[in-house]
Amino acid sequence: MNHHAVSNTTLQVSLGERSYPIMIGAHLLANPESIVTFLPAPRVMLVTNETLYPLYGEALAAALRQHGIHVLKICLPDGEQFKDWPALNQIFDALLEYACDRKTTLIALGGGVIGDITGFAAATYQRGVPLIQIPTTLLAQVDSSVGGKTAINHPRGKNMIGAFYQPLLVLADTDSLKTLPEREYRSGLAEVIKYGLGLDAEFFGWLEANIDALNCRDAAALAYAIKRSCEIKAQIVAADERETAKDGGRALLNLGHTFGHAIETALGYGVWLHGEAVACGMVLAAQLSHQLGSLDAASLGRAVALIRSVGLPIAMPDIATDAILEHMGRDKKNEGGNIRLILPSTIGTSVVNATVSTARIGAFLDSQKLKA
Numbered sequence: 028m029n030h031h032a033v034s035n036t037t038l039q040v041s042l043g044e045r046s047y048p049i050m051i052g053a054h055l056l057a058n059p060e061s062i063v064t065f066l067p068a069p070r071v072m073l074v075t076n077e078t079l080y081p082l083y084g085e086a087l088a089a090a091l092r093q094h095g096i097h098v099l100k101i102c103l104p105d106g107e108q109f110k111d112w113p114a115l116n117q118i119f120d121a122l123l124e125y126a127c128d129r130k131t132t133l134i135a136l137g138g139g140v141i142g143d144i145t146g147f148a149a150a151t152y153q154r155g156v157p158l159i160q161i162p163t164t165l166l167a168q169v170d171s172s173v174g175g176k177t178a179i180n181h182p183r184g185k186n187m188i189g190a191f192y193q194p195l196l197v198l199a200d201t202d203s204l205k206t207l208p209e210r211e212y213r214s215g216l217a218e219v220i221k222y223g224l225g226l227d228a229e230f231f232g233w234l235e236a237n238i239d240a241l242n243c244r245d246a247a248a249l250a251y252a253i254k255r256s257c258e259i260k261a262q263i264v265a266a267d268e269r270e271t272a273k274d275g276g277r278a279l280l281n282l283g284h285t286f287g288h289a290i291e292t293a294l295g296y297g298v299w300l301h302g303e304a305v306a307c308g309m310v311l312a313a314q315l316s317h318q319l320g321s322l323d324a325a326s327l328g329r330a331v332a333l334i335r336s337v338g339l340p341i342a343m344p345d346i347a348t349d350a351i352l353e354h355m356g357r358d359k360k361n362e363g364g365n366i367r368l369i370l371p372s373t374i375g376t377s378v379v380n381a382t383v384s385t386a387r388i389g390a391f392l393d394s395q396k397l398k399a
């Protein structure tokens with residue numbers, strides 16, 4: 028389908044007085060009026076990184092200034108290894124240096140790293156200031172910018188220090204994905220597949236049928252994948268904002284993440300991309316579910332085939348089982364010492380399982396390494 032035939036969409040995250048729109052479409056950044064109307068005062072701190080400022084930040088700042096907005100900016104170093112205290116402090120230092128007040132809006136322009144760290148800064152600076160998310164990676168457009176999870180990493184664990192804090196607006200300009208490096212793009216597709224495998228069989232089938240188009244960034248296919256992913260996420264977040272539902276709720280969005288976060292942390296932040304670790308984590312969750320007699324062989328085969336067709340890792344990296352188990356033991360979903368896994372039971376449905384012992388998970392991981 029022709030790029031210009033792709034229409035813009037606005038979805039809503041319904042959270043009472045904290046509800047907000049997700050605007051998805053092409054050319055959105057070229058016209059910042061939609062941003063301006065959300066600002067409680069004509070002052071913003073643009074938080075971005077060294078890579079994105081020359082690509083999109085400079086033009087956005089200039090366009091906002093043309094609308095009479097006072098724009099301050101901070102460029103953080105680029106990388107998952109900088110989603111940490113020193114980078115967070117850089118934001119606080121800049122906000123204090125310029126005496127930013129409670130109506131200064133923080134604008135996060137970037138991928139999940141910038142979105143998560145800026146969101147946490149917005150949640151905590153002067154006990155909370157307005158936040159707008161402008162995600163520029165596929166992963167951030169389909170997942171991290173929506174739903175209000177903000178955090179920084181600790182050397183001992185991913186996203187261990189953070190807050191739930193919703194933005195005023197999410198603005199996803201699909202044009203910005205054109206400059207995204209291939210490996211980052213594929214990493215984002217892992218989270219898209221997560222929605223299909225864990226929550227929506229029909230979407231999974233659509234992904235299987237359209238994976239070639241997605242692999243070559245076909246604009247129409249991409250627009251639909253982003254829209255559908257955000258619809259699913261918005262619905263889940265509206266029903267279980269703080270991940271407390273007994274039946275799984277928001278925790279199901281963590282499919283692949285219990286193994287994935289452990290892999291990411293054990294390898295060292297930035298060695299495997301987040302989406303790569305999640306992809307491998309989804310394969311492990313599917314394999315374990317199959318071993319436990321839940322997911323059938325045909326569905327396991329479909330899950331692995333789709334992940335493989337995107338070029339994402341389907342085999343465990345070489346990490347000691349003890350190290351993985353240690354990180355899994357610190358997962359935020361755990362309760363009373365039990366590891367809570369999200370396991371797919373069919374294509375499109377998943378469950379929380381807290382009954383698999385650590386020893387059993389260890390034996391499972393060892394068996395996967397032998398296969399690799």
Ligand code: NAD
Nearest residue numbers: 078138139140141163164166167170171176203206207301
């Ligand atoms: P990222 O933020 O590191 O971005 C990936 C790379 O692409 C970076 O080098 C970035 O500078 C570059 N980049 C970004 N947009 C670009 C563009 N348009 N053109 C060219 N280069 C561009 O990584 P990510 O995959 O976006 O995010 C991963 C992070 O998101 C992880 O820290 C993960 O924990 C977090 N996450 C959070 C949530 C949540 O709910 N808050 C959900 C999923 C993931």
Ligand code: GLY
Nearest residue numbers: 174176277280281
């Ligand atoms: N990325 C998982 C969540 O937002 O809950």
